[in-house]
Structures are given as structure tokens and as C-alpha cells.
Amino acid sequence: MAQQRVKRSHGTGPRQRLTARDWADAALAAMGEGGLAAVAVEPLAARLGTTKGSFYWHFANRDALIEAALRRWEEVATEAVISETEAEPDPERRLRALLLRVTDASAAASLEMSLLATATDPRVAAALARVTDRRIGYVAALFAELGFTETEARRRALLAYSAHLGHTQLGHAVPQALPTGAARSRYLDTVLDTLLRRG
Structure with missing residues (x-):
């Protein structure tokens, strides 16, 4: 690993050292703006106000940064959301809160749209598969808590996730339709009444 540089702020003294997470977050922001092609070390270093030396302190190469960024996306956009949703003990309220949250977030989900558009990349495809399985699995568990069979819970979770993706796509392509x-x-x-309807 190369030695990490300390960022400086135009003569105002040293800034906090950059972490691997800082680089991963910057890479995610770049992906949201321009897809995988936008993840380039020199532009990211400029964005972060540092040099390539800081990058090589944390990552062996660009591929390692992309992998770290995708793991960070999983952590922030899935695991953190699930953890916060779990604070509500009632499964129906949890489902409603989750639906509201992801619908609110869909307008700003340019990163998710960018990742879906680059799903042919094996790294992105693997991350999307993990995230999709985790999200659908979590929602299926909510439906199971509400008394649906495992098969029916999974079916409704898939429907809910499909609705979420469709809503997100509309929010980017034709926002006036929403x-x-x-x-x-x-x-x-x-949407929720449809998902919960029995018989």
C-alpha cells in the first residue's frame, strides 16, 4: 500500500484523512451520474480533493474500488433500510413504512437506475442479484408474519418489488405520470391494500 495523503483545505489546515468508505461513496456518486465508466481514479481524486496516492493506500486497483462501492451500496441501500424498518414491531406497519420510504427515495434513485442499466457487468450483476434476493426475502418474511404461506408470501414480495422498480423507473423516465x-x-x-388482499 502506498502512503496515505492528508487532504488540505486551501491553507485552512489538515482535513480528516480519507477512508476507503470515502472513496467508495465517491465512486457510488460517480456511478449514479455516469455509470461504471465514470469510476476513474484521477477524477475521483479531484472530487475528493486528494491525490492518487490516497487511492492506492486503500485499493490495489479500480476493480477493487468498484467492488467496495457495490458492497457499500448494499449496506446503505438495503441493510441500513432493513435495520431501520425493523424498529417497528408490527409487520403491517413495517410494510407500510417500507413502501413509503422506498417510494420517497425512488425520485433520487439515479444510482439504482444506473446499476440496472449496467447489469451485464458481472460485478454489478452479482451485486444486483444479492440485493434483489435480500430485499425480496425480507418483504416475503413480512408477508409470512402476516399469515401468508411461504409460497404466497414470496409471490407477493416479488409483486411488491416489481412495483417498486416500476415506480422508480417511472420517476426517472416519466415523473409526471406519478x-x-x-x-x-x-x-x-x-398498492398496499392490493398486496394484502386475501382470497
Whole structure:
């Protein structure tokens, strides 16, 4: 590993040292803006106000950074969301809160759209597979808590996740197609009522 550099702020003294997480977050931001092709060491170093030496302190190469960034995306966009959702003890309220949260976040989900668009890359494909399985599995567990059979819980979780992806895609491609205000609340209620309907 090369020696890490300390960032400096235009003569205002030393800044906090960059971490591997800082680089991963910067790589994720770049992916959201321009896909995998936007993950390049020199532009990221400029964005972070440091040199390539800092990068090589943490990563052997660009591929290692991409892998770290994808793991960071899994952590922030899936595991952290699930952990926060778990604070609600009631499974139906948990499902409603999760639906509301991911719907709110979908407008800013350019990174997710970028990753879906580059799903042919083996690294991205593997991360998407892990995230999809984890998300659907978690939602299926909520439906199972609500009394659905394992097969039915999985089916409804897949439907919920498909609705989420469709909503996210519309939010980026045709945002005017999505309801706002009171109509949005009614829309979300309808989605949840449909997912919970029995018989």
C-alpha cells in the first residue's frame, strides 16, 4: 500500500484523512451520474480533493474500488433500510413504512437506475442479484408474519418489488405520470391494500 495523503483545505489546515468508505461513496456518486465508466481514479481524486496516492493506500486497483462501492451500496441501500424498518414491531406497519420510504427515495434513485442499466457487468450483476434476493426475502418474511404461506408470501414480495422498480423507473423516465399530494397517499394505500388482499 502506498502512503496515505492528508487532504488540505486551501491553507485552512489538515482535513480528516480519507477512508476507503470515502472513496467508495465517491465512486457510488460517480456511478449514479455516469455509470461504471465514470469510476476513474484521477477524477475521483479531484472530487475528493486528494491525490492518487490516497487511492492506492486503500485499493490495489479500480476493480477493487468498484467492488467496495457495490458492497457499500448494499449496506446503505438495503441493510441500513432493513435495520431501520425493523424498529417497528408490527409487520403491517413495517410494510407500510417500507413502501413509503422506498417510494420517497425512488425520485433520487439515479444510482439504482444506473446499476440496472449496467447489469451485464458481472460485478454489478452479482451485486444486483444479492440485493434483489435480500430485499425480496425480507418483504416475503413480512408477508409470512402476516399469515401468508411461504409460497404466497414470496409471490407477493416479488409483486411488491416489481412495483417498486416500476415506480422508480417511472420517476426517472416519466415523473409526471406519478401521483402527487393526496393522490399519492391514495395510490400508496391502494398498492398496499392490493398486496394484502386475501382470497
